[in-house]
Amino acid sequence: MSLSTLLLALLVLSSLAFYLGRKKALSAAGSNLRTLHSLPNYYGYYLALWAGIPALAVFTLWLVLEPQIVQSLVVGGLPEAQRNLSPGRLGLLINDIRNLASGNIVSREVAPGLQEAADHYVRLRDTSRIALFVAVLALAVAGLTFGRQRIRANLRARNQVETVLKAFLIVGSTVAVLTTAGIVFSLVFEAGRFFVAVSPAEFLFGTEWSPQIALRKDQVGAQGAFGAVPLFAGTLLISVIAMCVAMPVGLMSAIYMAEYAPPKLRTVIKPILEILAGIPTVVYGFFAALTVAPFFRDTGAAVGLTISSESALAAGIVMGIMIIPFVSSLSDDVINAVPRAMREGSYGLGATQSETIRKVIIPAALPGIVGGFLLAISRAIGETMIVVMAAGLTANMTINPFHAVTTITVQIVTLLIGDQEFDSPKTLAAFALGLVLFLITLVLNIGALRIVKKYREQYE
Amino acid sequence: MSNSANGAALPRAAGLGSIFDARQQVSEAVSAGLKRRYAREKRFRLYGMLATLFAVAVLGILLFTIIRTGLPAFTQTMIKLSVTLYPQEIDPKGDRDPQTLSSADYQRLVRDALDDYFPDVTSRNDRRELFAMISPGATYVIRSMVIADPSLIGKRIEIEVPLKDDIDQFAKGKIDSEADQANRRVSDKQIGWYQRLVDRDLIVSRFNTTLFTAGDSRSPELAGIWGAVVGSFWTMSLTLLMSFPLAVGAAVYLEEFAPKNRWTDVIEVNINNLAAVPSIVFGLLGLAVFIGFFGVPRSSPMVGALVLTLMTLPIIIIASRAALKSVPPSIREAALGVGASKMQATLHHVLPLAMPGMLTGTILGMAHALGETAPLLMIGMVAFIVDVPSGPLSSATVMPVQIYLWSDAPERAFIERASAAIMVLLGFLTVMNLLAVALRKRFEKRW
Numbered sequence: 001m002s003l004s005t006l007l008l009a010l011l012v013l014s015s016l017a018f019y020l021g022r023k024k025a026l027s028a029a030g031s032n033l034r035t036l037h038s039l040p041n042y043y044g045y046y047l048a049l050w051a052g053i054p055a056l057a058v059f060t061l062w063l064v065l066e067p068q069i070v071q072s073l074v075v076g077g078l079p080e081a082q083r084n085l086s087p088g089r090l091g092l093l094i095n096d097i098r099n100l101a102s103g104n105i106v107s108r109e110v111a112p113g114l115q116e117a118a119d120h121y122v123r124l125r126d127t128s129r130i131a132l133f134v135a136v137l138a139l140a141v142a143g144l145t146f147g148r149q150r151i152r153a154n155l156r157a158r159n160q161v162e163t164v165l166k167a168f169l170i171v172g173s174t175v176a177v178l179t180t181a182g183i184v185f186s187l188v189f190e191a192g193r194f195f196v197a198v199s200p201a202e203f204l205f206g207t208e209w210s211p212q213i214a215l216r217k218d219q220v221g222a223q224g225a226f227g228a229v230p231l232f233a234g235t236l237l238i239s240v241i242a243m244c245v246a247m248p249v250g251l252m253s254a255i256y257m258a259e260y261a262p263p264k265l266r267t268v269i270k271p272i273l274e275i276l277a278g279i280p281t282v283v284y285g286f287f288a289a290l291t292v293a294p295f296f297r298d299t300g301a302a303v304g305l306t307i308s309s310e311s312a313l314a315a316g317i318v319m320g321i322m323i324i325p326f327v328s329s330l331s332d333d334v335i336n337a338v339p340r341a342m343r344e345g346s347y348g349l350g351a352t353q354s355e356t357i358r359k360v361i362i363p364a365a366l367p368g369i370v371g372g373f374l375l376a377i378s379r380a381i382g383e384t385m386i387v388v389m390a391a392g393l394t395a396n397m398t399i400n401p402f403h404a405v406t407t408i409t410v411q412i413v414t415l416l417i418g419d420q421e422f423d424s425p426k427t428l429a430a431f432a433l434g435l436v437l438f439l440i441t442l443v444l445n446i447g448a449l450r451i452v453k454k455y456r457e458q459y460e
Numbered sequence: 461m462s463n464s465a466n467g468a469a470l471p472r473a474a475g476l477g478s479i480f481d482a483r484q485q486v487s488e489a490v491s492a493g494l495k496r497r498y499a500r501e502k503r504f505r506l507y508g509m510l511a512t513l514f515a516v517a518v519l520g521i522l523l524f525t526i527i528r529t530g531l532p533a534f535t536q537t538m539i540k541l542s543v544t545l546y547p548q549e550i551d552p553k554g555d556r557d558p559q560t561l562s563s564a565d566y567q568r569l570v571r572d573a574l575d576d577y578f579p580d581v582t583s584r585n586d587r588r589e590l591f592a593m594i595s596p597g598a599t600y601v602i603r604s605m606v607i608a609d610p611s612l613i614g615k616r617i618e619i620e621v622p623l624k625d626d627i628d629q630f631a632k633g634k635i636d637s638e639a640d641q642a643n644r645r646v647s648d649k650q651i652g653w654y655q656r657l658v659d660r661d662l663i664v665s666r667f668n669t670t671l672f673t674a675g676d677s678r679s680p681e682l683a684g685i686w687g688a689v690v691g692s693f694w695t696m697s698l699t700l701l702m703s704f705p706l707a708v709g710a711a712v713y714l715e716e717f718a719p720k721n722r723w724t725d726v727i728e729v730n731i732n733n734l735a736a737v738p739s740i741v742f743g744l745l746g747l748a749v750f751i752g753f754f755g756v757p758r759s760s761p762m763v764g765a766l767v768l769t770l771m772t773l774p775i776i777i778i779a780s781r782a783a784l785k786s787v788p789p790s791i792r793e794a795a796l797g798v799g800a801s802k803m804q805a806t807l808h809h810v811l812p813l814a815m816p817g818m819l820t821g822t823i824l825g826m827a828h829a830l831g832e833t834a835p836l837l838m839i840g841m842v843a844f845i846v847d848v849p850s851g852p853l854s855s856a857t858v859m860p861v862q863i864y865l866w867s868d869a870p871e872r873a874f875i876e877r878a879s880a881a882i883m884v885l886l887g888f889l890t891v892m893n894l895l896a897v898a899l900r901k902r903f904e905k906r907w
Binding site for chain 1: 490497498500501504505507508509510511512514515516518519521522525526529705706707708709710712713714717718726727730731732733734736737738739740741742743744745747748749754755770773774777801803807827830831832833834837838842860861863864867868875878879882885886889893
């Protein structure tokens with residue numbers, strides 16, 4: 001039996017509980033239904049909750065805890081010498097045991113002790129599964145009987161059901177906070193472990209980035225270098241190029257759409273910009289790497305310029321294109337929010353349309369526009385796929401857009417793709433970079449909101 | 461503007477004539493500047509038009525290049541072979557044992573069939589090149605045919621099998637036969653043999669069904685997107701299952717029940733900030749918390765869905781709150797007035813009215829999640845996976861990640877398939893967006 005069968009069984013039990021609860025309530029009320037405190041269905045829900053929730057809670061808890069407990073039991077059963085291995089090696093060993101247990105091919109030859117441990121592992125897991133089944137079903141039945149006894153005509157079933165529902169709503173609303181807490185906690189924790197190995201000053205101000213891990217202790221450059229300045233410079237370069245494309249084009253197209261375009265054209269162009277906004281970033285990456293970058297390289301070669309095939313220019317321009325609709329729709333909103341009276345006042349003084357836009361509308365909408373730009377910059381900095389596919393991997397400190405540069409996000413991806421060891425500085429460096437990225441974008445976002453709030457003119 | 465400067469210079473107490481003069485001066489100054497100002501107006505307008513045109517043109521170029529690269533992937537060049545299924549090769553004992561049937565040397569049969577077409581190719585190297593023209597998938601085709609119907613053994617069957625990707629590219633005109641032989645992946649000899657096959661009408665071009673039925677493969681002609689589609693399906697279903705109830709719950713709580721206090725302010729700021737956190741950070745969270753701490757299996761749709769749920773949650777919450785806000789208070793008041801509890805008023809009246817808006821937001825959020833790649837790279841969904849995933853805990857990849865993997869491959873044929881996969885992905889996204897628009901149009905209510 002699989003876990004989904006168990007869930008299905010639980011669902012059936014809960015439905016049964018609904019039926020039983022309703023029936024019990026009706027019989028408790030006797031001939032006069034008015035003596036019931038709540039509508040009969042609420043007694044059904046009440047009992048279904050009693051049957052379902054405790055069992056489900058145990059089920060979830062079990063699944064979360066099971067791997068750790070089984071693993072520690074298996075490790076406890078290993079011979080002394082293996083138990084005292086370093087955490088990394090122990091992890092490998094456990095992996096081997098797991099692979100053996102699930103019948104996969106193991107990389108090395110199977111040591112006799114290993115097979116035993118794997119059998120032990122399988123036995124423990126099977127026992128755990130059976131225990132889970134028994135526990136969950138027993139708890140569901142127990143909840144059902146207990147709840148059923150409590151059903152009387154004057155039981156405030158509706159209030160209790162509503163309390164549970166409200167608790168669920170509250171849980172839903174706290175997930176966002178928990179997510180933020182999870183992000184901050186995991187980034188700070190892993191980055192802290194990284195900063196034990198590499199000093200924060202070296203990370204933030206060092207100018208050499210080559211995060212390879214040594215195979216042997218005595219290898220040349222075994223330490224790796226974790227100076228992230230070239231990454232910051234590369235990120236900045238690409239973001240600047242992107243903003244050079246996105247800001248003018250996005251703003252001008254927003255102005256055109258809001259002020260000049262005839263309504264018919266608007267209804268055509270708006271959806272097109274929305275399509276641009278809805279295209280997945282991997283598609284932009286594909287476009288950048290396979291169309292734009294070769295095009296620049298060949299054009300450069302034709303006019304005698306050496307443009308790298310992973311140039312910052314290609315990645316930056318495509319990223320700018322990706323951000324155009326974002327800038328444009330934010331600017332469009334704020335431009336439309338400027339009241340008509342200001343426009344008409346300006347026309348009345350004899351200003352042309354473009355003069356009105358430049359001297360009246362844009363100043364009035366400026367906080368919103370600047371806020372939009374800041375959000376766009378934060379997007380450019382956090383964008384991953386375009387740079388992973390079109391920008392380079394080597395950390396160059398350059399402001400030449402024809403050269404290849406690398407960015408924070410590219411390095412996070414390259415550090416974390418493939419096999420990871422959770423205790424090597426190489427893996428942990430990704431979390432330190434992630435922390436930097438998170439902080440930068442957070443500051444930009446908060447700054448954007450602040451500017452919009454503080455400097456917004458209130459016209460109403 | 462120049463007229464205001466002139467106006468200030470007007471003499472304050474002057475005769476009628478000088479006022480007239482001053483007026484004339486002003487209007488002259490204004491009309492002198494008019495031409496320049498109109499030109500400027502025109503230019504400004506032109507910039508706006510150009511900017512808009514640029515955005516539209518870029519979209520056009522993007523779609524055009526993708527379709528141009530991707531369309532050829534929908535056809536596959538096949539070779540007609542007539543293979544004799546010699547009983548002594550396949551089943552020497554004659555007991556039709558499935559084990560024997562599946563381990564027989566079908567490659568040899570394919571080679572025999574090819575030898576029949578080219579009896580003149582005898583040298584070892586030449587034959588190797590010749591056999592390299594046919595996809596290794598040919599043997600699987602024959603094997604599955606034999607296993608499905610053992611009575612075929614001993615007969616001669618006519619089949620169509622895919623050619624190797626390089627030959628396929630040549631057939632589609634993507635490889636220039638004039639170029640230096642060392643710089644292309646098809647040799648002159650292979651081109652010659654291919655021409656002979658064409659002359660004998662043995663080459664056909666068929667709709668590429670493999671692309672839609674197979675999982676990933678090292679050989680482009682055997683690779684398909686089905687594995688990624690199924691992986692995306694599992695991931696999206698789980699994401700929907702987790703994010704929709706949570707997001708609706710959160711939105712209902714914040715709009716209908718939450719007291720205005722510090723805590724709800726914190727929640728609100730959090731939701732807005734989360735919507736702007738780079739997606740890759742969610743990947744780091746998934747790696748550290750879901751995989752590292754809770755031990756959810758790596759590369760599984762489950763862990764992908766958990767990460768995407770956290771990512772789409774803010775989007776759906778924001779849309780759902782807007783939908784709830786648009787329900788007029790009179791609805792709530794009427795429900796409360798006839799004796800409904802607050803929860804009943806919300807669940808029975810407000811929620812159904814807000815549902816279309818919530819669903820629209822959910823569909824858009826799911827479309828966003830369907831195209832998301834970066835966080836999934838962190839949690840191991842980039843592995844090379846041949847099998848079609850069987851459930852939420854088996855290793856899987858998703859469509860955007862498959863596109864990423866293929867566009868990184870050196871073979872041209874993979875690039876072609878990546879474009880085709882993009883077309884399919886964009887197709888899905890278009891359908892989802894149209895659905896959202898239709899939903900909005902159909903149920904939109906003006907109170």
